[in-house]
Amino acid sequence: MKKDRKLTLFALTWPIFIELFLHMLMGNADTLMLSQYSDNSVAAVGVANQILNILIVMFGFVATGTIVLITQNVGAGNSRSALEISQVSIAANLVLGLIIGAAVIAFSENMLMMMNIPPALMAEADYYLKMVGGLCFLQALIMTIGAVLKSYGFTKDTMYITIGMNILNVIGNYLFIFGPFGIPVLGVEGVALSTVVSRLAGLIAISYLLVKRISFQTKALDVFKLPAAHLKNLLKIGVPSAGEHLAYNGSQIVITIFITMLGAEALTTKVYAQNLMMFIFLFSLAISQGNQILIGQMTGAKEYDQAYSRCMKSLYWGIGTSAVIAVIFSIFTDSLFGIFTDNTEILQTGAVLLLLTIILEPGRAFNLIIISALRAAGDVKFPVYMGILSMWGISVPLAYVLGIQFELGLAGIWIAFIADEWLRGILMLIRWKSRVWINKGFVLHSKAAT
Incomplete structure (x- = not known):
């Protein structure tokens, strides 16, 4: 290069x-x-x-x-x-x-x-x-x-x-x-x-x-x-990250079981809504991956101030972009859900879910962008621990309480998603601002390096 x-x-x-x-x-x-x-x-x-x-x-x-x-x-x-x-x-x-x-x-x-x-x-x-x-x-x-x-x-x-x-x-x-x-x-x-x-x-x-x-x-x-240290470092980063993904997928399976209690129509609505949300989610995901590359190179070069400000700028872009697109999707709810169905109840519930998505997606942007930045800087374990704690301690039980017990249905489950994403997002922001991630890098400083 x-x-x-x-x-x-x-x-x-x-x-x-x-x-x-x-x-x-x-x-x-x-x-x-x-x-x-x-x-x-x-x-x-x-x-x-x-x-x-x-x-x-x-x-x-x-x-x-x-x-x-x-x-x-x-x-x-x-x-x-x-x-x-x-x-x-x-x-x-x-x-x-x-x-x-x-x-x-x-x-x-x-x-x-x-x-x-x-x-x-x-x-x-x-x-x-x-x-x-x-x-x-x-x-x-x-x-x-x-x-x-x-x-x-x-x-x-x-x-x-x-x-x-x-x-x-x-x-x-x-x-x-x-x-x-x-x-x-x-x-x-x-x-x-x-x-x-x-x-x-x-x-x-x-x-x-x-x-x-x-x-x-x-x-x-x-x-x-x-050097065996390369493989060791790969596992040190990758295994916790894989654990986080498995924990997320596991929590989603449990929440899907809750949704099946609401009936087939609710499950169908959830699938359609999440398919549409993926288009919003993609912008934050792309920004997080690009940001991760830059943060990794900056922390490797010990340019910590530049890395800090780069992450914050990327975060503002991610939050702003996801919020604007979520608003646009909410305005055109009937047309978007109309691609899949003409069922009136699905259209009505879908409209509520996309309205809640305006709050949900900026919170998700927090997580995607800051977690990728922390990981790029070498701060791997904290996001995983907090993620598992929030997914299983907030998202899963709250989805059951609001969606099933309080009979709010999919809207209650979406509120649980919002609470999970924003709690984790705020915790990640506090972690990033603390600069604890400085000097957690994996660079091997050796004579062999050029």
Whole structure:
């Protein structure tokens, strides 16, 4: 990476936003296109993807640690350590991907049976899970190499790769689901093949960019000669972060169970509302990821005042952007929910939820942006402890009390979300302003660093 290469929040963030937007928009491409083929196939792939989404969290913890460690070392001018961390990260997720892939192939049916999948869906779900999950090391490598490139500021590269993979996946789905030009209609098998081929192409392309951008060269056995501290630091950052994600997903599952007590209509409304909220959420998420790269480099260079002010500016942008977009969504509630349904009760409840979202999303921006900044500075454990405490101590019990006991329904559950997000957000802001995160970095100061 060139030393004089100036990175700005906007330059980093807009490609990340487009990449995230495409992931969200195209993430359900298999489901949408399969719906034209068979409802059973949609259900089968949906159940398999629930399992695969849990596996992605496992790969994500290495990618999270990768960004923190590389940005800090790049900021400190330790180019050799940054390259070493890249090598260790890629090797770690490759090994993890191969192990998990083998486990999926061996225990695919058992996993699906634990999900109580109907017998009629087992064959298709099993095939999809074994094919896509068995080769999940492809996704693991793409995530890790993408994290490396982002750490050096090459966020456009990962955006282009995502665009290319999505295009290939949609073309493959079309060919194997609709069978033009005499191509055999393969249904779920075709969708699985399309997913794997697009990922393989993406891995080849992103590997080429890795070598081109940062002169990445290594031999397989060289990884074992690298400092063990790199792997230790990856785990020190990644494992708590993965724990936080699992705790959040667990709390959401419990709250979803509460919502099922309110009836199928409430569950449907919740799904529609959260699909719309994702578009608001994406802006804060993109800003937090761009901010994390900058904070990591600044703290690595010991530019603590610049890091402090950078985070606060990013926070103002995140809060302002999410609030404005939430207001716009609230104004056009009927039109937005009308995309999914014409049910009057869903439209009325949805309007209340989007109104509450105007308060909810700025609170979420607090969490996303400041937690990513704390993590980038090396302050990893505090956000995790506070997150778990708030999710399970505030969000879950309050959702039950307000939503079920006080019979406020989804509105009560949304109020519980608001309380959780704002409490954590304020705690994170106090932590950031205390500057306790200074000198919590993971830079290895050694003679080998250059």
